[in-house]
Amino acid sequence: xxxxxTAPPSRIAWRAWERAExxxxxxxxxxxxxxxxxxxLGFLFFWTMLASGLYLYVVFEGTAAGAYRSIDALSAxxxxxxxxxxxxxxxxxxxxxxxxxxxxxxxAGRFTGPRWFAWVTGVVLIWFLYxxxxxxxxxxxxxxxxxxxxxxxxxxxxxxLFGLTAVRNFLSGGQMTDRFYALLAFLHVAIPLTLLFGMWxxxxxxxxxxxxxxxxxxxxxxATLVGLALVKPVTSMPPPDYGAxxxxxxxxxxxxxxxxxxxxTSPAALWAIAAVVTFGLAALPWLVxxxxxxxxxxxxxxxxxxxxxxxxxxxxxVVVEPxxxxxxxxxxxxxxxxxxxxxxxxxxxxxxxxxFRTVAELxxxxxxxxxxxxxxxxxxxxxxxxLEGRPRVLVFGCDRAADVGSLxxxxxxxxxxxxxxxxxxxxxxxxxxxxxDGVLVTGCxxxxxxxxxxxTWMAQRIAGEREPHLRVSVPRERVxxxxxxxxxxxxxxxxxxxxxxxxxxxxxxxxxxxxRPKRKEAAIG
Amino acid sequence: MTQWPAALRYPAQAVLxxxxxxxxxxxxSYPVFQVLPPDTALVRLSFxxxxxxxxxxxxxxxxxxxxxxxxxxxxxVCPRERSPVKVEIEMDGAPLYxxxxxxxxxxxxxxxxxxxxxxxPAGRHTFKARLADGPAGEFTYAAERTVDLxxxxxxxxxxxxxxxxxLFVD
Numbered sequence: 001x002x003x004x005x006t007a008p009p010s011r012i013a014w015r016a017w018e019r020a021e022x023x024x025x026x027x028x029x030x031x032x033x034x035x036x037x038x039x040x041l042g043f044l045f046f047w048t049m050l051a052s053g054l055y056l057y058v059v060f061e062g063t064a065a066g067a068y069r070s071i072d073a074l075s076a077x078x079x080x081x082x083x084x085x086x087x088x089x090x091x092x093x094x095x096x097x098x099x100x101x102x103x104x105x106x107x108a109g110r111f112t113g114p115r116w117f118a119w120v121t122g123v124v125l126i127w128f129l130y131x132x133x134x135x136x137x138x139x140x141x142x143x144x145x146x147x148x149x150x151x152x153x154x155x156x157x158x159x160x161l162f163g164l165t166a167v168r169n170f171l172s173g174g175q176m177t178d179r180f181y182a183l184l185a186f187l188h189v190a191i192p193l194t195l196l197f198g199m200w201x202x203x204x205x206x207x208x209x210x211x212x213x214x215x216x217x218x219x220x221x222x223a224t225l226v227g228l229a230l231v232k233p234v235t236s237m238p239p240p241d242y243g244a245x246x247x248x249x250x251x252x253x254x255x256x257x258x259x260x261x262x263x264x265t266s267p268a269a270l271w272a273i274a275a276v277v278t279f280g281l282a283a284l285p286w287l288v289x290x291x292x293x294x295x296x297x298x299x300x301x302x303x304x305x306x307x308x309x310x311x312x313x314x315x316x317x318v319v320v321e322p323x324x325x326x327x328x329x330x331x332x333x334x335x336x337x338x339x340x341x342x343x344x345x346x347x348x349x350x351x352x353x354x355x356f357r358t359v360a361e362l363x364x365x366x367x368x369x370x371x372x373x374x375x376x377x378x379x380x381x382x383x384x385x386x387l388e389g390r391p392r393v394l395v396f397g398c399d400r401a402a403d404v405g406s407l408x409x410x411x412x413x414x415x416x417x418x419x420x421x422x423x424x425x426x427x428x429x430x431x432x433x434x435x436x437d438g439v440l441v442t443g444c445x446x447x448x449x450x451x452x453x454x455x456t457w458m459a460q461r462i463a464g465e466r467e468p469h470l471r472v473s474v475p476r477e478r479v480x481x482x483x484x485x486x487x488x489x490x491x492x493x494x495x496x497x498x499x500x501x502x503x504x505x506x507x508x509x510x511x512x513x514x515x516r517p518k519r520k521e522a523a524i525g
Numbered sequence: 526m527t528q529w530p531a532a533l534r535y536p537a538q539a540v541l542x543x544x545x546x547x548x549x550x551x552x553x554s555y556p557v558f559q560v561l562p563p564d565t566a567l568v569r570l571s572f573x574x575x576x577x578x579x580x581x582x583x584x585x586x587x588x589x590x591x592x593x594x595x596x597x598x599x600x601x602v603c604p605r606e607r608s609p610v611k612v613e614i615e616m617d618g619a620p621l622y623x624x625x626x627x628x629x630x631x632x633x634x635x636x637x638x639x640x641x642x643x644x645x646p647a648g649r650h651t652f653k654a655r656l657a658d659g660p661a662g663e664f665t666y667a668a669e670r671t672v673d674l675x676x677x678x679x680x681x682x683x684x685x686x687x688x689x690x691x692l693f694v695d
Binding site: 165167172231244 | 533538542543545549552554558571640677679
């Protein structure tokens with residue numbers, strides 16, 4: 001049997017994370033599970049900040065005398081207090097989901113290979129997130145703003161760049177002019193807009209990015225923010241006092257933790273920490289180099305440019321271009337190797353990927369060199385031939401999901417794929433026509449596909465909602481889909497047992513012809 | 526993972542949303558950060574000062590002038606590089622700061638800047654400050670001030686040669 005393409009993440013931390021996601025699935029369902037949609041929640045928090053920020057901007061007086069007064073007056077009104085609370089808590093929530101998002105992708109190992117771009121842009125965005133958040137505190141013009149401004153200036157003064165002492169501007173109120181507040185207000189618009197542009201850039205190399213949480217998750221999150229803004233309204237500290245230091249600062253530990261960290265260490269140490277964390281994270285894709293798997297390849301003789309691989313590729317790694325070889329067809333697929341994650345979903349989407357073909361050499365339009373269609377069919381037939389007893393079940397699994405290897409027994413065969421999405425649905429038909437009593441398809445947890453969309457596309461193909469679809473004539477009671485993450489092997493085994501029992505109650509199937517008429521073969525490709 | 530029935534699912538969601546909100550709300554302002562220990566004040570030493578050149582200006586000799594292009598024959602020539610600034614602050618007779626600050630710039634012709642801060646016990650203190658900004662390193666500016674520093678108060682010791690030297694701002 002073929003070796004797994006890449007060992008699935010086996011680290012304890014990732015297993016623990018998957019368990020947490022699984023536990024939240026029970027309460028929220030995969031579509032509304034916050035741990036599965038952290039990036040989308042980040043966008044939701046950003047839009048919340050933008051909407052509440054627009055309201056705040058209207059009433060904000062960007063002058064030295066007016067900044068504190070206008071924010072303080074705003075907080076005295078119900079709508080203003082709500083807007084300020086939403087703005088603050090959405091910013092904090094943004095930090096939380098960003099941190100979790102980073103940890104999740106790190107633990108899952110989703111930062112190597114073609115994913116380096118999203119990873120590196122994400123690391124850079126953290127700086128913009130903090131620049132936006134900390135700058136927002138300065139606009140309030142209270143003692144917290146004074147403390148944060150001085151701490152930030154002390155930090156920048158530690159850089160031996162200009163020999164200037166920026167902190168001198170904030171030791172008395174003399175430099176806190178109207179122009180300075182106008183500059184702060186401008187920066188608090190410009191930097192978040194740059195952050196938004198960066199977020200757009202961050203998702204450029206994925207198709208159908210998850211930028212909008214499910215309605216239930218959106219409503220639940222917004223209700224939480226509103227409740228928090230009402231229960232714990234955001235208030236200002238007293239106006240600045242340049243002759244004194246506040247005894248205690250109510251620090252926003254999500255955004256302003258850098259100031260206490262600098263107090264505990266030194267400005268130079270904080271620069272060192274920031275540099276190590278930033279460059280260390282940004283360099284991870286090259287420091288932890290995963291073995292590069294062969295990328296998809298196109299066979300021009302079997303590709304008619306239908307575009308299904310283009311439509312299904314989760315990373316935009318396939319394009320369809322006009323043909324130049326004189327053959328008929330709307331175009332020809334081309335793989336962009338730098339973007340290909342070697343998932344094989346394109347091969348599963350190709351209408352030429354059918355095991356029923358009777359050509360001498362089974363070649364499809366787009367395929368994976370490490371597990372080509374012919375090898376998949378060969379492995380499937382080899383496993384089927386070895387099955388004994390009833391009911392006979394074939395399990396199609398995924399290298400990244402629950403390990404299917406240990407499910408094999410006399411009446412149960414397993415074939416593990418690069419991704420569930422690599423499975424052309426015609427294989428299910430083929431297996432049932434070959435005498436198996438049932439086919440179980442498994443893969444990563446719902447909304448948790450390592451390759452983003454593999455299990456979703458597979459479910460839609462089986463349900464007849466996506467091309468290539470599973471033929472209508474295939475008895476659905478003999479097909480079962482079970483999504484199970486790598487740590488859910490026991491649940492998968494239990495589901496398989498249940499499927500066996502259900503199949504045992506059905507009449508045995510007799511092998512049928514598993515070839516298609518020649519004229520249909522000719523129509524493909 | 527199998528989803529729980531609605532009777533269990535919605536209360537569980539509510540609990541988790543409240544937990545998330547509580548975590549966000551709590552750490553958005555708690556625990557408070559103690560900037561200074563109790564009964565402590567803060568002394569900030571901060572100035573930016575352009576010191577004297579490292580050598581006095583001098584007149585060029587006739588031979589030197591003759592070697593220059595006619596439009597470059599300026600009689601008085603001064604070195605660009607400035608002297609380092611030495612500053613010492615004592616509090617109640619004990620040294621608080623002793624700093625030598627070098628001029629900024631690739632040619633060392635900019636101002637020397639200093640910023641330090643130190644917490645000190647609150648109470649009445651006498652500060653003595655002196656500063657040297659010439660090539661000989663002799664202290665040419667000196668000042669003394671006694672101030673009452675209440676807990677949390679900030680004393681800024683600044684220096685401005687144009688305003689007579691040291692400034693104590695409390």
